[in-house]
Amino acid sequence: MTIHSHLDALYGLPAHVFPGPGERTDGLPDPESVAWRITNDPYHRDESWRAAFDRFRAAVDTTRVRALIVGAWEGASDGSPSEILKELIEAHDRFPALRALFFGDLVMEESEISWIRQGDVTPLLTAYPGLEEFGVRGGSGLEFPAVSHGSLRKLVVQTGGLPAAVVRGIGGSDLPALEHLDLWLGTPEYGGDSEVTDLEPFLTGARLPRLRHLALRNSEIQDDIAVAVASAPVVARLEVLDLSMGILTDEGAVALLGGQPLTHLKKLDLHYHYMTDELVERIRQTVEAAGVEVDLHDGGAEEEEDEDDDDEDGTVWRYVAVSE
Template identity: 70%
Template sequence: MTIGEHLDALHGLPAFTFPGPGAPTDRLPEPDSVAWRLNSGVYGADEAWADTFARFRAAVDTNRVRALIIGAWGDAYDRAPTEIFEALVEARDAFPALRALFVGDLVMEECEISWIHQTDVAPLLNAYPALEEFGVRGGTGLEFTALRHGALRRLVAETGGLPVGVVRGIGASDLPALEHLDLWLGTPDYGGDSEAADLEPILSGARLPRLRQLALRNSEMQDAVAAAVAAAPVVERLEVLDLSMGVLTDEGAVALLSGQPLTHLKKLDLHHNYLSEAVAERIRQTLVAAGVEVDLDRDDADEDTEDDGTVWRYVAVGE
């Protein structure tokens, strides 16, 4: 599977793509009514990002903009959005109402997720201390220098491979308001070089007092993640636990069931899994009966078995 669709909303606001160069901007939505998507360097409208941003700032009262989506920036498979981050940092005073930011809303037809170049996102978060929601897609070159952010409630990193530095940087950050953390760990093939032990600062919950939803998903080591979660202190404060999209087999699921009780969860998401029917049934017996909503949809988790018996299993979103 790949990323096939752009965000249709951010921060509860419907996404709206700011018109390209030459297109009319006289009938735009109210500045605070949509999540503005800025694209540049797109096919047939080869505008530099700085020019797109300048047109946006001229056409829209940025004082009222609440949500911003950074889409294509041209050659995203070769170039990190450094210039974009710098421009956004510099423009921080012009966006006093900005509460949500997503960087890298590119679909497969534009650039496969693991091909998207990123850079350190910490300067953006530091420049916008009122930001409540931040998301990034693409793991190549992605960094997350440890920080303290008092307002951030939702943090998302969608990757085909999340660098260990990002896992550690998030783990070392103080995020007292964070309610929802969503990390796509990916595979070593695409730079996902963390190990389950690197998740410990997150799983301890020490710096995440308000965490309610935790997703550690799309992982090739989903079994090890599940085993680590089974004994994690943070779990007792969660409402939603999401270990979906990865290579979760019976081994990980049994470890999860053998750990602390999960019956307090509202939802356990395990879709895209490689579980046997027997273990899936055990999960249902244990949790559905206790009122937990469980997603066990196998989805497109298909195994390939080679002649020599080697079995290949895949994460949902890789390359």
């Protein structure tokens, strides 16, 4: 699977695409009422991303903008985004009200997630100390050295393969306000070389005192993660636990059911999984029956992708939801 749809909202605000070159910019929404998406067409480059950003700053009162989505830029699949990052960092004083930023809202038609070239995104956090939400898509070249940020409440990193160095950087960061952490760990084939030991800072929760929503998903080692989560101290204070989109089998499900209670959760998300019907029913009887919202759709990961990936020797290949 790949990503087919752009973000439709950010920071609780509906996404709004800033008009392209030659399009009218009168009658725009109030600056604070939408999440502005700045993008260019990667196939018909009538304008660079930087030029679009310049037009945006000329047409919109950026001092009132609360949410910004960075869409496709030229060379997103074959170069560094350093110039785009530099542009955003240098413009920080023009966006005093900015509270949410998503960097890399590209879909399959613009670039496969594994092709999106990233860099060190932490200078964005330093430049915008008032950010409460930050998201990034694409793991190739992604860097996230340990950083301190006192306002960030939500961090989302979407990849087909999240480098262990990035996981360790996030784990070593000082993020005292963080409530929502969502990591797409991916597969080794696309750079996702994390091990369960790299996740220890999130599982203890010691450095994240306000964490209430933990998503460690889209992983080839989903069973190993489930085993670790079964006894993880952080679980007792979570409201949402998300182990979806990965290769979760009966092994991981048994560990979850045999570990600490999950009945205090508001939601348990296990959608896109490889559990048998028996284990699915046990989860329903144990967790869902206690009033927890449980997402178990896409059982058998859509029936082993319609069984197209069975080898003649009976080997069944299982895949995370988003990789390439």
